[in-house]
Amino acid sequence: MGANLWELQLIGGWRLRCDGRYLKVGLRQQRLIAALALLGSQPRPFLAGLLWPDSTDAQASGSLREAIWAISRQLPGLMTNDDGRLELADTVHLDLSDIWDTAAGPSERNRMDLLARGELLPGWYDDWVLYEQEQFRFRRLAALETMAEDRLACGDASGALEAVRAALRIDPLHGNAMRLLLRVHLSEGNHAGALSAYRDFSSRMQAEFGASLPADISGLIRPLLVHS
Missing domain, CATH: 1.10.10.10 (Winged helix-like DNA-binding domain superfamily/Winged helix DNA-binding domain)
Known part of the structure; x- marks a missing residue:
């Protein structure tokens, strides 16, 4: 047996x-x-x-x-x-192996689903678990952003948008994910979407941190602001 x-x-x-x-x-x-x-x-x-x-x-x-x-x-x-x-x-x-061990296995579709699925051991608050949760969160963000970058480089704006939105659900004000979302909208010529995302990010940054967006993020959208 x-x-x-x-x-x-x-x-x-x-x-x-x-x-x-x-x-x-x-x-x-x-x-x-x-x-x-x-x-x-x-x-x-x-x-x-x-x-x-x-x-x-x-x-x-x-x-x-x-x-x-x-x-x-x-x-x-x-x-x-x-x-x-x-x-x-x-x-x-x-199940974590299905996310990180990309050589072994799941399709990019399945990997995206796993990355977007949820948190590690939600509701567990032991100190060692909190540390592992934070590390998992960082790795998920990095993996989703890499997927978005790869999709964007291949001309797959729809796939890039899905990946970057999954990253922003983990951290709505993550700087690199913000940049990626604006770049995806701009690559499609979706100026309205880019402006809307930029204004939403700006409002959130002011409300939560009393700060403006970094200059490199604002720089992506500045030409549109001049004409809006």
């Missing part, structure tokens, strides 16, 4: 499937599995301190032992425990 095929989802929420069937997993086990998925193989003392930072060393180690025991009993084959290090099995497929 072959090994189980595990599918772990962290984008948009924690979910685990085994051979196509969703499983109910306790929060303590979820947190340990998520840490291993995001951080890779780790020694047990590190994981105990990471996951139970407000507990004594003895209490944290005990909580980790309980989580390991529950996983080994309820989810056999999901995790390895060798030489004091824990690691997810090679048969665990992580």
Whole structure:
């Protein structure tokens, strides 16, 4: 009998499937599995301190032992425990891999859908998770902006527009995404769309930061402002 095929989802929420069937997993086990998925193989003392930072060393180690025991009993084959290090099995497929491992696989359409789909572990507020969420956010923005740049260079303004709008949903005032949106509109000769986006950006910057847009963004639109 072959090994189980595990599918772990962290984008948009924690979910685990085994051979196509969703499983109910306790929060303590979820947190340990998520840490291993995001951080890779780790020694047990590190994981105990990471996951139970407000507990004594003895209490944290005990909580980790309980989580390991529950996983080994309820989810056999999901995790390895060798030489004091824990690691997810090679048969665990992580949804994040579908975004970053572009050589392995998904079409650009599927990758766009994944990048736009949602946040990493929404509703989780552990310090280590907040850090991973912020890193994921930065990487999503960079990936979407790269996709927009590539589409624009290929003359696919529609694809570029979709990617840059997905980036702006993550960060509505991200400077490079603002520039890209204006460039896409201008490449299509959509002056009305460019002016509307520029004025929306300007209003948001004033309302949120009391500041004007950077000069390079304003420079893109200045010829239109003269004639508007």
